[in-house]
Amino acid sequence: MLWKLPSLLQRSATMILLVLTFAAALGFAAVSHLVTRYTANQQARGRRLYDIGLAAAKAGHYDDAISALRAALTCDPTNSQYQLSLARALRDSDDSTDNSRLEEAQSYLVALWQRTPQDAAVNLALARVAAHRGSVEDATRYYHNAMYGVWNSDADASRNRARVELIQFLLKKGAVAQADSELIALSTALPPDPDEQLQAARLFQQAHDYAGALARYEEVIRLAPLNAEAQAGAGETAYRSGNYALAQRFLRAAVNSNPDDTNTRQLLASADLVLKANPFLSHISDAERNRRIEAAFAQAEERLTGCAGQAGVDLKAASPSAANYPASPLPILQARWLASKPDLDRLRSPAETDLPDTIMDVVFQIEQQTAAVCGPPKGLDQALLLISQKREAAAL
Amino acid sequence: MSNLAPVVVAANPEAAPAPRPAAPRRLFAGLEDVFHEEVFFLILCVFIGIFSGLAVVCFRLAIDWMHLALLGPLPQAHSWHLFAVPALAGLVVAALVLHVFPGIRGSGVNQTKSALYIFNGYIPFRTAVGKFICASIAIGSGQSLGPEDPSLQIGASIASALGRQLEISREKLRLMAPVGAAAGLAAAFNAPISAVLFVIEEVIGRWSAGILGSVVLSAVASVVVVRSFLGSEPLFRIPITTFKRPSELLAYAVLGIIGGLASVIFAKSVGYLRPRLKAWPRWTHYLQPAIAGLLVGLIGFLGLPQVMGAGYDSMDQAMHGQFTWKILALLAVFKIVATTISFVSGTPGGMFAPTLFVGAMLGGAVGDIERILFPHLTGSTGTYVLVGMGVLFAGFLRVPMTSVFMVLEVSGNYEIIVPVIVANTFSYVVSRSLQTIPIFDLLTRQDGLILPSLEEEREEVILHVEDAMLPAPVVILNAQDYVDANARRVQDSAEPAFLVRMHPSGWNLVTREQLQRMDREGKGELTLASVLPKQSLPSLYPDLPLDSALRYVNDYALVPVVNRANSHKLEGVVSRDSVFQKYGSGRVVDVPSVD
Numbered sequence: 001m002l003w004k005l006p007s008l009l010q011r012s013a014t015m016i017l018l019v020l021t022f023a024a025a026l027g028f029a030a031v032s033h034l035v036t037r038y039t040a041n042q043q044a045r046g047r048r049l050y051d052i053g054l055a056a057a058k059a060g061h062y063d064d065a066i067s068a069l070r071a072a073l074t075c076d077p078t079n080s081q082y083q084l085s086l087a088r089a090l091r092d093s094d095d096s097t098d099n100s101r102l103e104e105a106q107s108y109l110v111a112l113w114q115r116t117p118q119d120a121a122v123n124l125a126l127a128r129v130a131a132h133r134g135s136v137e138d139a140t141r142y143y144h145n146a147m148y149g150v151w152n153s154d155a156d157a158s159r160n161r162a163r164v165e166l167i168q169f170l171l172k173k174g175a176v177a178q179a180d181s182e183l184i185a186l187s188t189a190l191p192p193d194p195d196e197q198l199q200a201a202r203l204f205q206q207a208h209d210y211a212g213a214l215a216r217y218e219e220v221i222r223l224a225p226l227n228a229e230a231q232a233g234a235g236e237t238a239y240r241s242g243n244y245a246l247a248q249r250f251l252r253a254a255v256n257s258n259p260d261d262t263n264t265r266q267l268l269a270s271a272d273l274v275l276k277a278n279p280f281l282s283h284i285s286d287a288e289r290n291r292r293i294e295a296a297f298a299q300a301e302e303r304l305t306g307c308a309g310q311a312g313v314d315l316k317a318a319s320p321s322a323a324n325y326p327a328s329p330l331p332i333l334q335a336r337w338l339a340s341k342p343d344l345d346r347l348r349s350p351a352e353t354d355l356p357d358t359i360m361d362v363v364f365q366i367e368q369q370t371a372a373v374c375g376p377p378k379g380l381d382q383a384l385l386l387i388s389q390k391r392e393a394a395a396l
Numbered sequence: 397m398s399n400l401a402p403v404v405v406a407a408n409p410e411a412a413p414a415p416r417p418a419a420p421r422r423l424f425a426g427l428e429d430v431f432h433e434e435v436f437f438l439i440l441c442v443f444i445g446i447f448s449g450l451a452v453v454c455f456r457l458a459i460d461w462m463h464l465a466l467l468g469p470l471p472q473a474h475s476w477h478l479f480a481v482p483a484l485a486g487l488v489v490a491a492l493v494l495h496v497f498p499g500i501r502g503s504g505v506n507q508t509k510s511a512l513y514i515f516n517g518y519i520p521f522r523t524a525v526g527k528f529i530c531a532s533i534a535i536g537s538g539q540s541l542g543p544e545d546p547s548l549q550i551g552a553s554i555a556s557a558l559g560r561q562l563e564i565s566r567e568k569l570r571l572m573a574p575v576g577a578a579a580g581l582a583a584a585f586n587a588p589i590s591a592v593l594f595v596i597e598e599v600i601g602r603w604s605a606g607i608l609g610s611v612v613l614s615a616v617a618s619v620v621v622v623r624s625f626l627g628s629e630p631l632f633r634i635p636i637t638t639f640k641r642p643s644e645l646l647a648y649a650v651l652g653i654i655g656g657l658a659s660v661i662f663a664k665s666v667g668y669l670r671p672r673l674k675a676w677p678r679w680t681h682y683l684q685p686a687i688a689g690l691l692v693g694l695i696g697f698l699g700l701p702q703v704m705g706a707g708y709d710s711m712d713q714a715m716h717g718q719f720t721w722k723i724l725a726l727l728a729v730f731k732i733v734a735t736t737i738s739f740v741s742g743t744p745g746g747m748f749a750p751t752l753f754v755g756a757m758l759g760g761a762v763g764d765i766e767r768i769l770f771p772h773l774t775g776s777t778g779t780y781v782l783v784g785m786g787v788l789f790a791g792f793l794r795v796p797m798t799s800v801f802m803v804l805e806v807s808g809n810y811e812i813i814v815p816v817i818v819a820n821t822f823s824y825v826v827s828r829s830l831q832t833i834p835i836f837d838l839l840t841r842q843d844g845l846i847l848p849s850l851e852e853e854r855e856e857v858i859l860h861v862e863d864a865m866l867p868a869p870v871v872i873l874n875a876q877d878y879v880d881a882n883a884r885r886v887q888d889s890a891e892p893a894f895l896v897r898m899h900p901s902g903w904n905l906v907t908r909e910q911l912q913r914m915d916r917e918g919k920g921e922l923t924l925a926s927v928l929p930k931q932s933l934p935s936l937y938p939d940l941p942l943d944s945a946l947r948y949v950n951d952y953a954l955v956p957v958v959n960r961a962n963s964h965k966l967e968g969v970v971s972r973d974s975v976f977q978k979y980g981s982g983r984v985v986d987v988p989s990v991d
Contacts, residue, residue, distance in 0.1 A: 013436055020440075020443045027450045028621075031450045035625045038460075038461065042460075071469040071470040103635075104716035104717065107636070107778075
């Protein structure tokens with residue numbers, strides 16, 4: 001026997017247990033010291049490999065980064081930071097033809113999430129993986145977890161950034177309603193920072209929430225009155241929402257600030273035309289209204305004739321029956337235009353209060369139908385079409 | 397204590413003289429008031445678990461340190477280190493095995509079984525030291541072996557040494573080695589349930605409250621120790637596993653069949669090469685581990701460094717779909733080759749981890765191929781990898797219960813229990829039909845030891861009392877009847893002895909001569925109950941093992957076999973002749989008189 005307990009001890013079970021306990025405690029102390037030293041060495045080695053991996057990932061050398069981070073993890077297998085970084089490298093290196101790295105990234109992240117489900121960084125990484133996969137449900141869940149999770153620093157800004165990412169993802173996936181509700185939540189949490197307000201305004205605009213977008217642009221203009229992008233954005237959103245007077249004001253300011261912005265100039269021209277052609281504006285005289293109606297009626301005829309020529313429909317030879325031209329509404333429109341032409345003479349009569357609407361209805365029908373047959377119009381026709389759309393929206 | 401002979405210890409149990417039986421109950425002669433031996437033994441099991449856990453923590457650190465020092469944190473293919481290091485380490489290991497630790501060659505499982513059945517629980521402590529050093533070098537340098545078997549043996553050696561020191565009873569000392577083995581294995585796998593099941597299924601082979609309690613205590617204690625130092629992280633990052641449609645069980649059954657075939661190839665390769673290499677001249681034994689290391693290293697050098705070492709990192713990657721099915725299949729094949737080479741060369745190390753590795757890669761490959769052929773299959777690669785691990789465990793190590801619990805415990809996911817059971821069953825059946833002798837029994841027989849084959853014992857047909865039961869006798873006497881009436885009833889019967897139904901319960905036996913003598917002695921007017929001994933005849937139930945009849949048939953000419961629901965209802969009788977005939981002994985022993 002290599003070793004032997006003193007025979008004295010063997011007479012007492014209590015003594016034996018005491019000796020065993022002492023030996024176990026001694027063993028614990030010795031192994032603890034050993035493990036501590038070994039772990040410290042391993043952690044130092046792991047840190048070096050981790051730094052190499054991070055640098056490689058930053059340079060876009062994902063294969064090298066993954067190798068280094070894997071090696072770092074073999075040195076310190078439970079290090080959450082290493083796992084998170086490896087998962088990020090795996091996710092970023094994943095290509096669309098091979099999802100295996102994305103799966104591995106997810107497994108690392110799920111393991112981390114199981115340990116710290118409240119960790120915002122882990123949830124955000126998982127959300128990005130889910131977004132990479134295109135899963136709206138999972139991505140939304142993890143983004144929300146990230147927003148309401150624990151951030152190590154700059155929590156409010158990080159939460160807003162996470163929400164912005166979610167909105168961008170939802171917009172990309174066509175989930176506009178969800179994106180809009182997130183935007184409303186975002187707008188209440190945004191700080192008075194022009195850049196962030198501007199970003200939110202753009203997102204509102206992408207979600208077709210022009211009222212929301214206009215409010216954000218106006219906030220930017222309040223914070224930075226000379227911000228040309230905000231002026232143009234505000235003008236455009238006002239234009240899209242049918243508020244052409246406001247649009248004209250913002251667009252004019254934007255063109256003044258940035259005369260090279262052709263899109264804004266075109267929108268301004270269009271808004272000017274709308275405001276000049278609209279016979280329903282309250283501040284214009286009856287004579288001006290009648291003039292605008294007559295001009296619109298004449299323009300409609302011109303548009304109809306031009307469109308018929310483009311579509312190869314002979315309006316003069318055609319009978320206005322649907323049997324002759326089952327595929328084209330243009331002859332019927334011409335018939336209606338001709339039928340309304342005598343009404344122009346009665347416009348000045350004070351008793352004919354509905355006549356402007358009746359005549360303009362014909363104009364609007366012609367503009368809408370020709371737009372459908374011959375494509376989007378330009379100039380005054382476009383202005384008339386926009387006025388018709390605004391009237392329809394108001395009627396709803 | 398001083399009058400006890402000293403314990404005889406030798407480095408090699410095969411060369412050792414028959415170990416001295418431990419002093420029976422000596423330790424507890426004056427301590428019964430303080431600690432009952434059973435209680436003390438259970439406390440001792442906890443300490444065994446603690447010491448084994450501490451040893452296994454050190455062992456794992458040693459392997460990791462060796463691996464980092466010799467091969468670096470992440471060995472890459474085409475590096476000369478890959479074949480030079482294991483080859484040189486093989487030379488060192490061979491020298492140590494041949495000159496310093498000659499008892500460490502072979503399987504730790506078998507050495508623990510030998511300790512239990514042959515050496516009265518004796519395993520030299522030097523074995524633990526040798527396994528620790530040599531397995532650390534071998535596995536750390538990249539030999540395709542696992543740390544679980546050495547951990548098992550380190551635990552068993554510590555337990556055996558402690559038991560001998562404390563001079564506990566021989567019966568308990570025999571159990572010490574399996575208890576330590578369970579602790580070592582549990583610590584190595586971080587899986588106490590599987591370790592307990594493995595030791596009971598493969599080493600001890602029987603269940604009882606005492607055995608289970610001691611093994612569980614040691615296993616749990618060791619796992620607690622390991623987790624307190626190394627954390628409770630599982631061996632693998634568990635992937636998302638899915639099992640949605642029962643029809644997919646067919647796919648898992650195919651995996652089970654292929655796994656069973658792979659197990660047979662693996663086992664036959666080891667079984668064929670090991671005795672041949674062992675029989676080569678002794679000087680070649682210095683070179684065998686080095687050549688094995690060189691060959692394993694070459695496999696790594698040529699592009700498959702994953703086959704080197706235990707391979708847990710690669711299993712982890714396979715679970716997360718990091719390899720194509722072609723790579724997975726190649727890894728499975730070359731891991732079998734590498735492990736066979738490493739193991740048969742006599743390099744110390746175990747086959748648990750390689751078995752899991754082969755199963756994981758095979759499972760992944762088969763799963764991927766099946767999903768290419770049948771795209772509707774929903775099981776992820778990770779699911780097939782996990783199931784594959786259990787398949788090889790069931791087919792190669794032939795521990796069906798452990799294999800199921802192993803997968804469940806490692807994965808922590810009960811969703812895949814049905815696929816695991818189905819695949820493991822197929823694997824086990826295929827392996828058993830093509831490879832009659834399980835790998836551990838094969839290794840034992842190659843070493844010239846005859847240990848009980850627990851698989852054979854499990855499959856053995858057990859004879860029951862009903863198999864030897866004779867029809868109930870025509871004449872059954874009633875204890876409430878008078879002696880003379882009973883004497884008249886048996887007058888014309890040819891039987892020498894008759895069963896007596898006692899009241900309110902029980903049976904007795906009386907011979908014709910006894911009845912006639914009592915009648916002659918004037919006891920004819922007395923009831924039979926009043927003259928027969930009060931002690932009733934033992935009775936048996938039809939479903940009892942026939943062994944239980946052996947206790948009585950020598951003492952009683954007839955033993956009643958009664959119904960369990962109604963002990964007065966006689967199902968039949970057994971006699972010594974009927975029992976012996978069933979056993980086929982053909983011996984005829986004089987029936988002692990009931991007098």
